[in-house]
Amino acid sequence: MKGVQRALWQWLDQRLHLEPLAEALWQNLRKVVPPHVNWLFTLGATLAALLAAQVGTGVLLMAYYKPSAAQAHHSIEHLSYEVPLGWFIRSLHAWGSHLIVGLALLHLIHVYVYGGYKKPRELTWVSGVLLLALLLGFGLSGYLLPWDQVAYWATVVVTQSADSVPLAGPWLRRFLIGADEVSDPTLGRFFVVHVILLPLGLLGLMGLHLLLVRWLGISPLGRADEPAPDSEALRQRGGHPFVPYHLLKDLAAVWVGLGVLCTLALLWPSPVGEPADPLVTPLGIKPDWYFLPPYQLLKYVPEAVGVLIPPLFFLLLLLLPFLDRSPERHPRGRSRAMAAGVLVAACLLLLGVLGHLSETTRTILGITYHFDILGWPSHAGGKAAP
Amino acid sequence: MSADPSPQPVSRRLVNALLGLGALGALGGMAGAVLAYLWPQPGQAAGSDLLTGTAGPLNPQAVGEGQGVVGRSKVGKVLVVRQGGEWIGLSATCSHLGCTVSWNPASKQVECPCHGARYGLRGEVLRGPARQALGRVELKVDAQGIHVAAAGG
Numbered sequence: 001m002k003g004v005q006r007a008l009w010q011w012l013d014q015r016l017h018l019e020p021l022a023e024a025l026w027q028n029l030r031k032v033v034p035p036h037v038n039w040l041f042t043l044g045a046t047l048a049a050l051l052a053a054q055v056g057t058g059v060l061l062m063a064y065y066k067p068s069a070a071q072a073h074h075s076i077e078h079l080s081y082e083v084p085l086g087w088f089i090r091s092l093h094a095w096g097s098h099l100i101v102g103l104a105l106l107h108l109i110h111v112y113v114y115g116g117y118k119k120p121r122e123l124t125w126v127s128g129v130l131l132l133a134l135l136l137g138f139g140l141s142g143y144l145l146p147w148d149q150v151a152y153w154a155t156v157v158v159t160q161s162a163d164s165v166p167l168a169g170p171w172l173r174r175f176l177i178g179a180d181e182v183s184d185p186t187l188g189r190f191f192v193v194h195v196i197l198l199p200l201g202l203l204g205l206m207g208l209h210l211l212l213v214r215w216l217g218i219s220p221l222g223r224a225d226e227p228a229p230d231s232e233a234l235r236q237r238g239g240h241p242f243v244p245y246h247l248l249k250d251l252a253a254v255w256v257g258l259g260v261l262c263t264l265a266l267l268w269p270s271p272v273g274e275p276a277d278p279l280v281t282p283l284g285i286k287p288d289w290y291f292l293p294p295y296q297l298l299k300y301v302p303e304a305v306g307v308l309i310p311p312l313f314f315l316l317l318l319l320l321p322f323l324d325r326s327p328e329r330h331p332r333g334r335s336r337a338m339a340a341g342v343l344v345a346a347c348l349l350l351l352g353v354l355g356h357l358s359e360t361t362r363t364i365l366g367i368t369y370h371f372d373i374l375g376w377p378s379h380a381g382g383k384a385a386p
Numbered sequence: 387m388s389a390d391p392s393p394q395p396v397s398r399r400l401v402n403a404l405l406g407l408g409a410l411g412a413l414g415g416m417a418g419a420v421l422a423y424l425w426p427q428p429g430q431a432a433g434s435d436l437l438t439g440t441a442g443p444l445n446p447q448a449v450g451e452g453q454g455v456v457g458r459s460k461v462g463k464v465l466v467v468r469q470g471g472e473w474i475g476l477s478a479t480c481s482h483l484g485c486t487v488s489w490n491p492a493s494k495q496v497e498c499p500c501h502g503a504r505y506g507l508r509g510e511v512l513r514g515p516a517r518q519a520l521g522r523v524e525l526k527v528d529a530q531g532i533h534v535a536a537a538g539g
Contacts, residue, residue, distance in 0.1 A: 153485060157500060160484035177424050180462070181484070185426065260535075279440060279456045281465060281485040283499045298483075299501065299515060359502065373515070375500045 031229040033246050034220045035238035036114075041218065042253035043107040048206070049254040050100050050261065057093040058195065065145065065254075066147040067191035070145035071186040079274050094128035099261055101290045104132050112341055115329030116219040122321035124212040129318045131205050131301055134198055139288055141194035147187060148273030155190075155287040156182050157295070164303030181278065225327035257316070284359060293348045296355030299374055419428040435460055443531040446473075454489025454496075459534040463525050465489060465496060466532055469507060475534070476509050476521035496520065501513045 013019050033041075064083055066075040079086040108128065111117060117125035159182060162173040177339040178185030220228055229237070240246065274282075287295050298306040316323070328334050354375030359379055361370045369377040403490030437444045444457045444466065447451035454467040456478045462479035467489050476496065481489050485500035495512060503516035510519050524535035 011522070156485060161482075174426050175424070178424070180426070181479075189424075230395055249421045278442060279458065279486055280488070285485070381394045 006077045017228070021307070028214055029243040029247075030231075030241045031217050032239040033218050033242050034234055036221050036228075037218055037239075037246060039249065039253065041249050043103055043110060044213070045250035046257040047103045047107060047212070050096055050103065050257055051202070051206070053261065054093065054096045054100060055199065057096065059090050060095055060337075065151070067187055069146070069147060069304075072145065072187060072359055075286060076146045076148075077272055077340040078142050080270075080304060087269050089264055091269040092195060093263060093320060095202065095264040095268075096272040097142060100255070101139060105290075108132060109341070109345070111219075113331050113338070114219060114221065115224075115331070115334065115337075117321045118219075118224040118324070118327065118329055119321070120224075121212070121216055121219055124216065125204055125211065125321050126318055126366070127209040127212060128313070129320075131202070133314060134201050134205065136290065138194060138198050138202075139290060141190040141198065143288060144182075144187060144190045145194065146273065147276045148287060149276055149280075149282050150273050152182060152276035152278070153281050153287065154287045155186070157285065158287060159186075161298060161303065161307050164307045166304055167306075219329065221330050222379055223327045224329060241242055254262050289352065289356070292355035293351035296351045296358065296375065297357075335353055397461060411458055418531055436530065437464055437532045439468065446527050452491050452494075454491070456486060456488065457532065461523060461534050464534060465526075466521075466525065467496075467507060469494075473525045473527050473532070474507055475521060475525040476507075477519075477521040478506070481511075481518035481520060484515075487520070 009018075021047075025187075037188045038331045062074055062080070064086065066081045076090070080090055081087070092138055111125065111128070123214075140155075140158065144151050160171055160175050162176060163169045165172055174180065176186075176189070177183075214216070215230075220234075231239075286292065294306070294310045297309060300306075301309070325336060326334065326337075331338055354371075355369040358373055359371065359377040361368060369378050370380040400460065412452050437459045437503040439455065439457050444455055445489070446510045449455050449466065451468055451471070454465055456463055456465050461477075463486055465478040465487060467474045467476070476487075478486050478488075480500065480503055482498065482501055482503050485498050486507065487493075487498045487503075488494050490497045493504075494507070496507070496509075497503075497517065498505075501515050502513065504513035505516070505520050506512050508519075509522055511517065526533040526535045
């Protein structure tokens with residue numbers, strides 16, 4: 001077997017001169033990672049594996065899905081109830097989207113805390129934030145595809161928000177949905193964006209991101225204005241080569257991630273909702289959990305302000321390495337940055353929780369509360385309804 | 387003091403500028419064509435003046451006194467309420483974020499299930515977050531069904 005491998009390699013090398021490339025790749029993979037690198041540094045690899053799984057399940061779903069308002073919901077029913085393991089593939093795809101956004105946010109927080117966005121890794125950060133925007137785009141465009149009531153009306157609310165963008169609002173909304181209201185042309189557009197445009201963008205940005213991560217290596221904890229320690233210095237401080245030590249950690253985390261995904265899909269399969277009816281809006285329409293903060297924000301501030309805050313927030317995230325010029329990377333030396341991060345995370349969490357609770361009635365410690373549209377509770381009785 | 391040995395009838399800079407302009411023009415043309423291709427066609431939401439529901443034209447006999455129903459027509463979604471022997475038509479699209487409103491016979495108000503906006507029978511806002519009133523729609527009822535006569539303010 002080894003002889004065949006060697007012969008094949010020689011055949012390729014004689015034609016393509018791959019030896020120098022393979023040598024450079026091997027040297028890169030043998031780079032020593034800093035000693036502070038722990039299990040939290042496996043989030044990126046787990047995310048990449050889940051994205052690969054998402055592409056696989058997405059391709060399988062496309063074999064049965066029909067992107068038209070008349071057929072989309074029926075094709076989802078057929079897929080979920082009649083196609084062998086169709087329900088499982090669909091649930092893997094749905095749960096995968098939640099896990100990916102969740103892990104991407106954790107990955108972002110982790111890089112922020114460790115100051116990994118500082119010189120010379122500014123472009124790695126920028127490509128990562130753009131990837132997060134793409135992932136949210138996947139969530140938004142994919143949410144509509146089942147063409148059920150929740151999907152339809154959540155998309156109506158989200159796309160209607162674009163109406164409030166100053167000057168070009170109605171123009172932008174009409175272009176986004178391809179008609180005067182969310183309908184067949186909208187589904188066609190969202191489908192193409194979900195299965196062609198965003199995956200192409202993802203492929204390019206992921207390639208760039210991974211290339212930058214491997215090229216620059218994992219960020220050390222030292223100051224950005226000090227020369228980066230070489231492999232020998234890192235080895236003396238207790239670091240290990242990426243291959244095989246950190247790669248094994250990455251692979252273990254990948255299997256755990258895929259295991260969690262399968263478990264969630266098996267235990268809580270995605271339900272098939274009622275088909276979309278543009279004439280009847282059901283109660284309790286809410287977007288996916290990661291869109292709850294901007295959804296709730298729109299209730300407190302005028303729409304024209306509310307629709308501008310999320311893009312501005314993203315712009316700030318994108319420009320973070322150029323705004324925070326302090327060379328300090330260690331979180332202990334960045335108390336202001338840590339405080340700002342905690343404040344932003346707390347605001348997002350609070351808005352998300354208020355959005356989740358709003359317009360519901362819940363019993364907490366034996367007391368029933370009604371949470372109004374703004375998420376404020378009012379006493380609604382001593383006992384829960386049976 | 388050395389002269390350029392090869393004469394250049396057209397300078398390299400001019401060629402580059404022409405190539406750049408050509409590329410920009412081609413890209414602009416393509417972008418315009420793509421925009422025109424993707425731009426929503428007028429009249430995609432057009433319908434007749436007869437209000438229809440999911441199961442076909444709305445039947446006026448099926449709308450009892452104090453009841454309301456939503457149908458679709460050439461002016462979009464319309465909420466029809468029969469109140470005190472009168473047929474009242476309002477735009478059924480909430481002015482806040484576009485959800486379809488419905489008539490609540492108990493509270494005698496038009497309600498939006500998305501964010502809780504409330505409207506009166508003349509379309510006026512009774513409770514936010516909506517800020518704009520629902521547009522009035524003139525109706526004509528005959529044996530064929532409920533017709534939209536005109537959309538008012």
